[in-house]
Amino acid sequence: MKIRRMLRIFRVSIRALKRNKMRTFLTMLGIIIGVGAVIAMVSIGAGARAGVEARFAAMGTNMLTIQSSSRGIGGVQSGAGSMPLEVELVEQIINSCPSVLYASPVYQTRVQVVYGNKNWNTSIQGVGANFPLIANWEIDLDYAGGRFFDETDVRSGAKVCVIGADISTNLFAGADPIGQTIRVKTVPFTVIGVLKAKGQSGFGSRDDIIMGPYNTVSKRLMGANAQLQSIQVSAVNEQAVDQAQQEITELIREQHKLMPGATDDFTIRNMADIATSAADATNILTILLGSIASISLLVGGIGIMNIMLVSVTERIREIGIRMALGAQEIDILVQFLFEAIVLSLIGGIAGIVLGYGVSKLLHFIPTFSTMTTIVSPTSVLLAFGFAAAVGIFFGFYPARRASRLDPIEALRYE
Amino acid sequence: MRPVLIRLEDITRTYHVGEVDVDALCGITYQVLQGDFLGIMGPSGSGKSTLMNIIGCLDRPTNGSYFLSNEEVSKFSKRQLAITRNKRIGFVFQSFNLLSRTTALENVELPLLYADIPTKEARELAYKSLELVGLKDRELRKTNQISGGEMQRVAIARALVTNPTLIMADEPTGNLDTKTSIEIMGIFASLNKEKGITVILVTHEADIAAYANRVIHIRDGVIEREDIKRDIRKISKGEVS
Known part of the structure; x- marks a missing residue:
């Protein structure tokens, strides 16, 4: 398809979005909140991880702690008792x-x-x-x-x-x-x-x-x-x-005169290991927060799909007219896909701003004042890419449905 | 002798409605010459709309061949059909089928978008086309702010803008009063006479069909009879071209 044709179809999509400003905004809101939540949540997780790492570095990473097993944590105590x-x-x-x-x-x-x-x-x-x-x-x-x-x-x-x-x-x-x-x-x-x-x-x-x-x-x-x-x-x-x-x-x-094969009656904890496992724990926290936030992004995507389906149904007649006048399937597909992508991309950009803002403003809320947040470029890219993918994924089905309409039936549709 | 524009050979069209096959067209063989003004008449359910859809490249026949300027359109892909509709056919519908809340100019430009005509050139062509149907200075009116007659003029301008060889008019006066109908039919007649554009008109009103120089009557999917109007001017024009 020629670039010029794409650009003009793009203008058609933009005009359709502008015609229903309220609806466009509400549909975008789903993506804005989704992307914002992902960025804010991941920034909390990343901040926690950085905090943990800094703390362990302060403790000294080549440190070992030897304890008697009687103080051991969560383990099964051997019957012989511990020294x-x-x-x-x-x-x-x-x-x-x-x-x-x-x-x-x-x-x-x-x-x-x-x-x-x-x-x-x-x-x-x-x-x-x-x-x-x-x-x-x-x-x-x-x-x-x-x-x-x-x-x-x-x-x-x-x-x-x-x-x-x-x-x-x-x-x-x-x-x-x-x-x-x-x-x-x-x-x-x-x-x-x-x-x-x-x-x-x-x-x-x-x-x-x-x-x-x-x-x-x-x-x-x-x-x-x-x-x-x-x-x-x-x-x-x-x-x-x-x-x-x-x-x-x-x-x-x-x-302690332990026989080979007998379990240790003491524990040695290695700071580096503890640091790694603590960092792993915060990684799990990040993933957990990120996934919960991703669900809202997914919901936003479903919102886009929903509104695009409504939009296609509302405009069946228009699609019929365009087809009669020579629009090919791909032209219609691109037109509706553009609408979905524009919704998700603009929503994504606004969401990045929102997420960044939230993660910075979090310090002003007393409960979160001690929390460090880090907005990493990776999380921003990831959230934005995810939003774009959501737009394409959830926009594709309605767009394809529009492009597959029979021009005769579409023209007759009331 | 004028060249043959449309050649239909034993066209059939069968619809599958549930378990039953309905034959909308059962063997239509006909020829339309370049510059003809053809009327298609028939009661509802006769198959005239189906025939119109096939000639207009919106649908393909189940069996039989359709040649448009010696190209077998019945074998075209959906994409090729779309290109054919865009470049060679102009449509005028009973219900106008204009994009709502859009200006007359934008409606007329629409086919040019799909013809890859540059924006500036498209604008000029659209202005010219609107002028041709007598809508000069109404270009920027929105389609919901103009009368039915003006809407149909916009539709004709839109059909003309790609400079097609064939205009398909499906009950173009069905939603218009008598006076406006006469004006609109006048436009078709002059386009046919002065520009040599082939016009195919579907109608069930005899006085509208009278504008055509040949009329075929469809009933139960076959051509029942054909009337050829002895119009001196038509014949002489036919000989000239």
Whole structure:
């Protein structure tokens, strides 16, 4: 077909759409909402994914967590019971696992903290001096003289601690906490540093924490039955994470005298794996949100088909006239197909604007204010392409029906 | 001698209505010369509309051959039929069949869209055609703002705009009063006489059929009889052309 002919038929289609402005707008609305919903929903999913990735990157991707199976998550416990982890294991891991760079015990307990007339309920972690290197914590140098506790503090069981940014805000309210004494479960601890803020995680703020030397925390705060919560280990580099995991597994199995074939009575979680599975989970979220939104796009497409069928029926006579005057089947097909495509394309463009707007305006709604949204070019292209496909798919049947009309019957149609 | 424009050889047309076959045309053999003004008469159900549809390339015969300018149209594809209708045939209908809420000019331009005539040229041709039927200065009226007689003039202008060899008029005065009917028939007669366009007119009114120089009467799918008008001017014109 000649381009000129196409262009003129295109003008005929546009004129038909203009003649029924209200109907055209309402039909487009289905596509506008569909495309808008897809873009907005996918932007929420993509934002969540980026957030999760950033969070895990902040935690350190070459980190491994060793826990006793009694704390294991969701698994079937072996009847033999499980061995608690001993603090001596930390030393052994460092000595006999070449792929391990640092290892630190982690004791954790919830405590009430008092400073002056202020009270705060939080958790305290008893860790080694190298813990910041394992878990990517930094000391906030805005506070002069701030530092993390060192090996000497750990060995001597010094009553010193570093506090998270949330504690600093809540107990000291802007005043310099360095050198101040806080009471943790009645035990006085001297604040020697403030941790740099890490922000929200999925489980609340990660800055609502106090860290102290593990000797001090386990003996002073947890008593004789203090149990090691976990051992945090960092591999020499990201590639060595699997190797480190294997070495530690062998070491602990030997220690616990497990027979070959017996299940581990401990678990080692690998940060990189957790990060990947969390990212996968957000991908599923994105797909889920996207598919729900796609349904509205599909409904919009059905709306187009519906209105095109009505339009064809209304204009049977016109089709008959055009055919008698020499319109070929393809001319009629193209004319009606153009109408459907124009509906879906203009709807698609408006939908992109709407979706973009919604994803940006979401921050102004209090419930969603913490949510990050990312409108990716891929999602825009995808939604637009999908809208165009919907137009062609749902426009084709009515258009074909129009083009297949018998001119004689069409001319006689009342 | 004028050349043969239409040759119908034993045309039959059978419709399948449910289980029953209905023969609308049962063996029509006829010839129309270039420049003829042919009237087709017959009661309703006689098959005259079917014959008109076949001659107008809107339908194909079940059996038999139809030659238009020596081309066997009965073997044409749908697409070829559409092109033939566009380039060689002009239609005028009883109910005008103009596009509603569209200007006279746009209606007349319509066939040229499907003939791939450039927009500017199409506009000129449409103006000329409207002038020919006496609608100069009414080009931009919408079709729902003009009288029946004017509507039929627009339809004739539209039929003429592609410069066809054949005009098919199906009861063109059926919706018009007597005075307007005479005007419209005058246009057909002059197109036939002055431009040599072949006109085929379907009607059931004898005084309208009287404008034709030959009239065939159809009944039950066959040609019952043929009247040839002894019109001196016609015959002399026939000899001249």
